[in-house]
Amino acid sequence: MLGDLKRDAEKRGLLTAPGFIDLHAHLREPGFEESETIATGSRAALAGGFTTICAMPNTEPAIDSPGLVAELIARGEAARAARVLPIAAITRGRNGKELADLVELAAAGAVAFSDDGSPVADARLFRNALEYARAAGRPILEHPQDLTLSAGGVMHEGVVSARLGLPGMPAAAEESAVARDLALAKLTGGRLHLSHLSTAGAVELVRHAKAGGLAVSAEVTPHHLALTDEWVAGSRALAWEDGGPRVAPFHTATKVNPPLRTAADVRACWAGLMDGTIDAIATDHAPHASIRKDVEYQEAAFGISVFETAIPLLLAGVAAGWGTWERVVGALTAGPARVLGIELPKNDLVVIDPKVAWTPTATSLRSLGKNTPLLGRSLTGRVVAAVVDGELRHELALA
Numbered sequence: 001m002l003g004d005l006k007r008d009a010e011k012r013g014l015l016t017a018p019g020f021i022d023l024h025a026h027l028r029e030p031g032f033e034e035s036e037t038i039a040t041g042s043r044a045a046l047a048g049g050f051t052t053i054c055a056m057p058n059t060e061p062a063i064d065s066p067g068l069v070a071e072l073i074a075r076g077e078a079a080r081a082a083r084v085l086p087i088a089a090i091t092r093g094r095n096g097k098e099l100a101d102l103v104e105l106a107a108a109g110a111v112a113f114s115d116d117g118s119p120v121a122d123a124r125l126f127r128n129a130l131e132y133a134r135a136a137g138r139p140i141l142e143h144p145q146d147l148t149l150s151a152g153g154v155m156h157e158g159v160v161s162a163r164l165g166l167p168g169m170p171a172a173a174e175e176s177a178v179a180r181d182l183a184l185a186k187l188t189g190g191r192l193h194l195s196h197l198s199t200a201g202a203v204e205l206v207r208h209a210k211a212g213g214l215a216v217s218a219e220v221t222p223h224h225l226a227l228t229d230e231w232v233a234g235s236r237a238l239a240w241e242d243g244g245p246r247v248a249p250f251h252t253a254t255k256v257n258p259p260l261r262t263a264a265d266v267r268a269c270w271a272g273l274m275d276g277t278i279d280a281i282a283t284d285h286a287p288h289a290s291i292r293k294d295v296e297y298q299e300a301a302f303g304i305s306v307f308e309t310a311i312p313l314l315l316a317g318v319a320a321g322w323g324t325w326e327r328v329v330g331a332l333t334a335g336p337a338r339v340l341g342i343e344l345p346k347n348d349l350v351v352i353d354p355k356v357a358w359t360p361t362a363t364s365l366r367s368l369g370k371n372t373p374l375l376g377r378s379l380t381g382r383v384v385a386a387v388v389d390g391e392l393r394h395e396l397a398l399a
C-alpha cells in the first residue's frame with residue numbers, strides 16, 4: 001500500500017517523504033483543553049505532515065509522574081492520529097526547584113525531559129538534571145533563556161521594538177543561556193538538546209561546541225526560519241521578500257517566545273541548518289484559545305499555532321534559495337530521530353503537493369489554536385496525505 005501510494009504520488013508530481021517527527025509540540029491536555037486536546041492536536045499534526053509528535057509537559061498538572069506519562073500515551077493511542085510521544089518535566093511541577101524522578105519517568109515511556117516554557121534557571125539543578133538524564137539514557141530538551149535578561153520583554157529587542165515602544169528580549173538572553181548549557185553538557189556528559197534557537201549568536205555557539213566534539217543537538221522552528229520582528233510592526237513579508245503585504249501592527253499572533261528575530265538571524269538559522277549545526281526543525285506548535293490572544297499585545301500569551309503551516313513556510317525558504325529540500329526533510333526525519341535515539345518508523349509516509357496555493361483560515365485549520373499570523377495569507381504547498389504505521393490517517397481532497 002505504501003509503495004503504491006508513493007509511486008502514484010510521484011507520478012503525479014507530488015513530493016513524498018518519511019513521516020515527519022516533531023520534537024516540540026504543545027498539546028495542552030490535561031488542563032487547557034480549550035486551546036487544544038491530544039485528539040485535535042494530533043489530527044492537526046497529521047494535516048501538517050507530522051506522523052510522530054513529542055508532547056511538551058507544560059500542562060496542568062505538569063507531566064511529572066509515571067502515571068501521567070502512561071495516561072498521555074494511552075490518550076495518544078486512542079486518538080489514532082499522529083503518534084504521540086510524551087516528554088516529561090525535568091523538575092516537579094515544572095517549579096525549577098526539585099528534580100522529578102527522571103529514571104522512573106523514562107521507564108514509564110518518557111522519551112525526553114523538558115521544563116519548556118521555562119528554563120531551569122538554577123545551574124546546579126540543571127547540572128544534576130543532565131547527570132540523571134544521562135543515567136536514564138534520555139536527552140534534556142532545554143529552553144535556553146536567561147529570565148533576568150528577558151524579563152518584561154514581549155518581542156525581540158532591536159530597532160523594531162524601539163520604534164514600536166515595546167519592551168524587548170535581547171539576543172543575549174538566549175546566547176548567555178546557551179553558553180551556560182553547553183558548559184554544563186561538557187561537564188556532565190549528559191545529552192543536551194537546545195530547543196528553538198533563534199539568534200545568529202546562539203547558532204554560532206553550537207557550531208563552535210560541535211567543532212570541539214561536544215555531543216549536543218539543536219532545533220529551529222519554521223517561524224524562526226521565515227518570519228522577522230518586522231511582523232510585529234505589521235509586515236507580512238517573509239524574511240527573503242521585499243515589501244509585500246502589510247497589516248496593522250501589534251497583532252498578538254506574532255507574539256512568541258523566543259521572539260521573531262531579524263532577517264540576519266533568520267539567515268543564520270538557515271545556514272546552521274544547512275551545515276549541520278542544527279539537527280532538527282521542530283514546530284513549537286503553541287495553540288492558544290482566543291481568550292489568551294484577543295487582548296493587548298503586552299497581556300497576550302506567547303505562542304504560534306504551527307503544525308499546519310510549517311511545510312509551506314519551509315518550501316518558500318527553499319524556493320528562495322536559502323536552503324535545500326533534502327536538508328529540510330532530513331531535519332524533519334532522520335535529525336529528530338537521532339536526537340531521540342529512535343529508528344525512523346518504517347511504515348509512515350507523507351505526500352505533499354508543492355504547487356497548490358491555499359489560504360489558512362480559522363475554519364480550515366484543524367488545530368483549536370487559530371493563533372497564527374499566516375491566517376488569510378496565501379501559501380504554496382500543502383500536505384495531502386499522511387500514513388501512520390501503514391494506515392492512511394489523513395487525506396485531503398483538493399478541488
Ligand code: DOR
Binds near residue numbers: 058287
Ligand atoms: O511561545 C511559546 N509558547 N514559547 C514557549 O516557550 C512556550 C509556549 C507555550 O507553551 O505556549
